[in-house]
Amino acid sequence: MKEEDVVKNYMTNSSVYMIVKRPLLVINNFYINEKQQKITFEIHDNNGNAPLKCEFPYVDILNLNPDSICIQALFYKKTADTILPYDTMAGFKILDEKTRDVIVWYSPQKFIYEFVVNKLPISIEGEIINYIDYEVLYIGKAFNQKVWDRLTGHNSFQKILTLESTENLLSLQNSFEISLLILELSSATKVTHFAPDDRNIPENAILLDFEDAFEHMGVTEDKLTINHTNDVEALLIRKYMPEYNNIMYENYPNIQNGMRDLGYSNTEIYSENFPAILYTEFSKQEVE
Helix, strand or coil: CCCCHHHHHHHCCCCEEEEEECCCCEEEEEEEECCCCEEEEEEECCCCCCCEEEEECHHHHHCCCHHHEEEEEEECCCCCCCCCCECCEEEEEEEECCCCCEEEEECHHHHHHHHHCCCCCCEEECCHHHHCEEEEEEEEECCCCCHHHHHCCCHHHHHHHHHCCCCCCCCCCHHHHEEEEEECCCCEEEECCCCCCHHHCCCCCCCCCHHHHHHCCCEEEECCCHHHHHHHHHHHHHHHCCCCCCCCCCCCCCCCCCHHHHCCCCCCCCCCCCCCEEECCCCECCCC
């Protein structure tokens, strides 16, 4: 799938990435009802969680001509099923029947993403929160190159694929349980704070005289630079301290080419469109 344009487009504007792990998600009981023009299936992780029951009226939602498309199942197992319903699937693609171009593709994770974030009018019944927890193994950045190019031959990535053991007995190999979360820095807002006395000055604050502070007063948009990417990467690494990162930025926010070099005291991250719960033994993301 990584060679498909529809997949590459998801990575185009991303500059920070996470290599994460959770028990394998599989699609079972996959059935195509051509008469009703819908697909039904279940998402399992075989980790004690009740399956998610999914329904996808693909023709209506995607505005497709049912006579000009075909559906291709992607299996984890070596011998593909030939009779519906299918089991042990990694995902599926909807193709243009003539050109064989990919119109859209779905893995279990992407199906959940489209439902939660993009409000795609599909149906998922069950406790989604039990299927979006990920252990963070590595955090990196790719400011001047595409994320996938950055990962090609990446030493830590290869180490993870080699050393991590499987958590699900259905996994034919550990790489099936490794996922890539790609993050796009969409905007940066700078805020100037005024402290009426010394008691309200935050630790490590960069102090400005009144004229400089007045010039930067208010809330304004900032242009994204490599410093923003460096700072976000370092902040996340310091928070989660992933096992495969060698540098943990103990002195953050005092890092080279970070936001303090641009005159900012500290950085806060606000996530949008991010249906995942991240954790390591050192930290766990709060669920709101």
